[in-house]
Amino acid sequence: MPEPRDYQTEAIVIKKTKLGEADRILTFYTPHFGKLQAVAKGVCRPKSKMAGHLELLTYSHVSLARGRNLDTVTGSQTIDGFLAIKNDLWLTSCALYVTELINQFGAERMENFPLFQLLLNTLQQLVPAPNKEIVLRYFEMHLFAEAGFRPQLRECVSCRKTLTPGINFFSLNSGGLLCPDCAQNNPYRYPLSVNAQKVLRLLEDCSFSTANRLKLDAELAEEIKTVLGNYLKYLLERDIKSAHWLDSLKEQIAQAAPPALPRSPDSI
């Protein structure tokens, strides 16, 4: 039996590109079709009935019609517009970072329900979370797992021996920790403190609510951010554009805040 011409799905808008005068190509992440690209006609016009439901960072119920090349969006209804995220510069930037990574790691037309769940959870957690950076780190760790790049953190990836507490080395090309003996000849290694290793192991297994209770000092947070960022870059073989923006915005917020106040952007 041929596939029906029309179908419906829930979807989160993760990217949009202009197409011609008033059309857009949208990239959705969906629960059962993975990443999906579709044309939305006329959404740049002020009277478009769909435009508001198809903005970036919107969780919508969309109807699509199969096309020869790209499918066309025929209708949409917002489920959650994440208004609290969109009303805040820092949260919007965090959320765009998340969607850029989903767009990079998500496979087109390949169902990955856990990855969709992770995306939705992350967007929902961003607003109430006391520390947005931890949400991003949690997201990155679980993104690795769902995309098939879960780093090996409990035994040495080379000699398979259980790691001893102490400084071990994160190796980008072997995807996990190396014991000091095996790390000597590896050019892509980063020394990782005991605490950083503990946090990574915790993030890998725990729930959002446990992660939210974590308190990291600035140095440890930076160490974890750097190693995960480098692993991301190594896997994607390219820079993550929104990460640069996130860093520069964080710096500007820190500069603008009077020194007496906590300098974390999350306090703003």
Add this chain to the structure above:
Amino acid sequence: MSGNMPAAEAINNLIQELNKLPGIGPKSAQRIAFYLLRSPEEESRLLAEAIASLKQKITLCSVCCNLTETDPCPICNNATRDRAAICIVEQPQDILALEHTGVYRGLYHVLHGAISPTEGIGTNEIRIKELMERLQKNSITEVILATNTNLEGEQTAMYLSRLIAPLGIKVTRLARGLPFGTELEYADDMTLTRALEGRQTF
């Protein structure tokens, strides 16, 4: 596509060039090329001159970054306009739309884009530096943020208001709500929320 086309070289060149324009496919390009060939020489000469002078004459206004033939542009030069208000827009086309209303009498500033982290467009890629210099040099009392009401435009507006508010300048944003001639049932949450928040005594 020029290699296997039987038309003369000059026609092929023109078709290829026209084909690069937005919204013009190979067939439309062919139609335009053959139309020009049949029409009086005067007509194609005027078209060619108009296109050639576009890049030669148009520059960016040194004050507001709008496209202009004279520097400063006619709006910045107009003595009757209110010099204490600056309206910030993303594109020169936005000025045309706003001017068409005839309601606004202040000055403009064109950013030439909006902050879009995933496209790699940050604060240095759009004309924020020029704006900040302008705000420091002149006595401005109000800045109107008229960026688009999509995510990038909103983000740019939020960023600019953080930057400008500490200077003691009043920062306003164009009202966001329902466009004229729409039906309420199709409006999205964001628009309806804004429309309710910004409701006025009737």
